[in-house]
Amino acid sequence: MMQLRAFILATSSFAALLGAREIALAERGDAWWTPGEGREFPAQIDYENDYGTLRVLLTGGPLATKDHPFFRPVGPRGRACITCHQPADAMSLSVETVRKRWDKTQGKDPLFAAYDGSNCPTLKQDERASHSLLLDHGLIRIQRPWPPRETKPDFTIETVRDPTSCNSGGKYGPGAGNISVYRRPRPVANLKYLLAVGFAYDPKQGMPLPLDPESGEPMSGNLMADGRAGTLHAQMHDAAATHLELLQHFDRADMARIVDFESRIFTAQQIDKRGGALNADGAEGGAEKLATSEPGQLGSIGRAVWSEFAAWETPKPGLTPEENAFRASVARGAKVFRDKTFLISDSAGINSPIGFGNPVRNSCVFCHNMSQMGNDVAPGQVDLGTTTLPFADPAPHLPLFRITCTAAPHPHYGRVIYTNDPGYALTTGRCADVGKITLQSMRGLSARAPYFSNGSAKDLRAIIDYYERRYHIGYTEQEKQDLVNLMSVL
Template sequence: MIRKMILGTATAAFAAAVAFAQGGEKDPWWNPDEGRVFPAQLDYRNANGTLRLLLDDGPMETKDHPFFTAIGPNGRACVTCHQPADAMSLSAASAARQWQRHGAADPLFAASDGSNCPTLPQGERASHSLLIDHGLIRIARPWPPKNVTPDFTIEVVRDPSTCNLDPKYGLKSAGMVSVFRRPRPVANFKYIEAMGFAYDPKAGMPLPVDPDTGKPVSGNLMADGRVPTLEAQMRDAAGAHLGFLENLDKRDIARILDFERRIYAAQQIDAVGGPLDGDGSMGGTKTLQVSQAGRLGSDGGIPVWSEFEAWEKMPEAVKAKLSPEVRAFRESVARGARVFRDKTFLITDTAGINSPIGFGNPVRNSCVFCHNMSYMGMDVAPGQVDLGTTNQPFADPAPHLPLFRITCKGPPHPHYGRTILTSDPGFALTTGKCADVGRITLQSLRGMSARAPFFSNGSAKDIRGVIDYYERRYNIGYTEQEKRDLENLMRAL
């Protein structure tokens, strides 16, 4: 019965998408310069239910607001790649829909990073396949990094994007490495900027420092840690993704910061389980808005996902009022939260955990070892971790992505040896250290139902793909029931 309801919901979601495209319902896509009012509460349907965004002190006029205005020459605004309906990220489904509507004329597909390479014929779908099919934006990183002497060499083994071997933009010709990554969500920054540690426990090093204030920062912003603050991220994005010829001024930065620090996003209603803040649960967006940021469940704070405990302990009188489908879903979410916290497994050969300072190799722990922040499921500890999603032999096959050969010039990598094959060196493109190859900054688990695919390179096409990857990578031994419970938990976040 539950499976029928889920299938029916997916069909309804597809029909809703068709209605959007045909103008039967207000279009969820935000174009630059529309001048809409951003309300205090904004809901969007998706295949698993309804996403909700809350804006503190809203509503807000977006006319002439720098987050929503195409200031640069390529017609993009920040909102182009951080769509409200996609939990302030960008889903592959939204990218595909925009291509179907407008083709290369849509600013989303700007040649600089919305195509596989700027020198490809921009009117052809194949030139934008990584964005359309996988939701990936091209990130061009200088090699070697500025003011860094790397301890490894990098060479191109495979280049389906053509950009790493391109005579104008390539590694040898321009000193640029092109990798392809998912846009990170711009929401819930009360948590992302929270200071959970006074140092980086993954590397045994001091926290990065804001060059403008001299104060330490959380280090949980960019996938490769290349900038330490939201202000620096804005400047980086303004040039790399928006094509700005001049830096954002201080007033523009202040207005964008104000918006980004006031917006919250989470799944609010499940298509099967109903309201996620019902019957005693503290799920949904409001919890994020009012709770204390950055508390570490395993350190005496509120255990991660404990907001769903009420569903595990529902009184019989409450259960009797629910349909069997709703009751089964809510009990499944509560079990999934317990599996997430309590089921331990051996974590092996993972830089940022087993090395460099090391918690032991292997070390036994559960998902909350790295996804420990209350209400968010991101890592309170700053720094990057190599889950193997981009490095062989752990990465899933990705023939659509470039493949690089990394050769350590000094000591070999502690887990891969002297030679590494990777689709994205990650943090190593910032530090120049072979030991950092494949390390990526972890991110929030909120709003997952709205922003597939997952992992930095989009290698998990859906929530079940995330669970299956961890199962393969660490031989966890989940039962099929545990996998379903974890999937239901993540779709409810």
């Protein structure tokens, strides 16, 4: 954590840092960064999207990308980290971008490499159908060892449905000691928030936090969907061996350069087509706010979340009625997010094993509580039901697994569980962790649809509709639209 705090906002002022010569405005059609192309990464890049403009900031000044390990093509397919972490998509990857890349390259871009850019490496790679999960849902194949190498699981896995053929084939499925699940690429940006530790222990498990084996410091658990890597170094080892198909890891010098770059990147929506600049008229949104602020700490839960838009409650002279109405909607959405309570039930990591009760009444900020960011100050994974029956939306395009607990039954699902992705349980081997997923970052949402780890929410409204179904919240139509408007400006 010390190295991440050290990089933040080197002492130069943003006025000098973001001089006109370092600012680039990129149109969507020319936004793709190809591995090895060698262009300079500016201190600021603005990308247009359906809701307005996303800003990408690189604190400390521009970066020469020639031969930089984040941008350098490696492995048999010529991929790089930048392949799946595109600046225009808030350092993630949107379905829209994926489809444009397929059309432009006729499916030949390294993004569509057989190993994880297709539904399964055994399929015919020149057919669109073999890449449908990436093209239609933004999903990358994640191959996990099964059973886990370092622990004996207390559950078994059977494949009930396998539309991709990977979990029933002999080369990539359980017969070969693997399980394939499909997940969205997580953004590589705003990392000082994702790596911040607000508790001295994991309150979702009631256990001590795992420690970084190199530094000895506690880890936040917010980097990867299933918690399999708790540090940037561990994440790089994982990516090198899988997504980049390298036979050896990055060396320490390369890892240091990647950590430096990833630690200086901040992304957020900066301008809204309906409400204007998100850091104007008293509002404090935008990427600069993320770069210049510190992560919320224990004790900041609740009232501080999205307070940067409180000034928009009051109409501003000189704006159109439509602009003022949109701004008021965003401010109302922030209040609904903080103040509208509902019963949260049968959600492991919230209702169990800790003592909040089942159900517990709270609002969205119970889990999305870090100021400026909306991820969780408290480390650990939770199960919101997005991948597990009976709560998950129908997903016939995804595999379906039957989990049978061999020791104690799951506290909410019982002994037999059906899921598209066992999540954190693939890391821990514990049946009680089935369905737990690391909460998503809430910044740059407008640039990187679809949402949830399995891409099941195709747009921002679908996120709200899922939570309405899951917890029977009782949002009014106005409240739903206010929440969508809030998320669109983050």
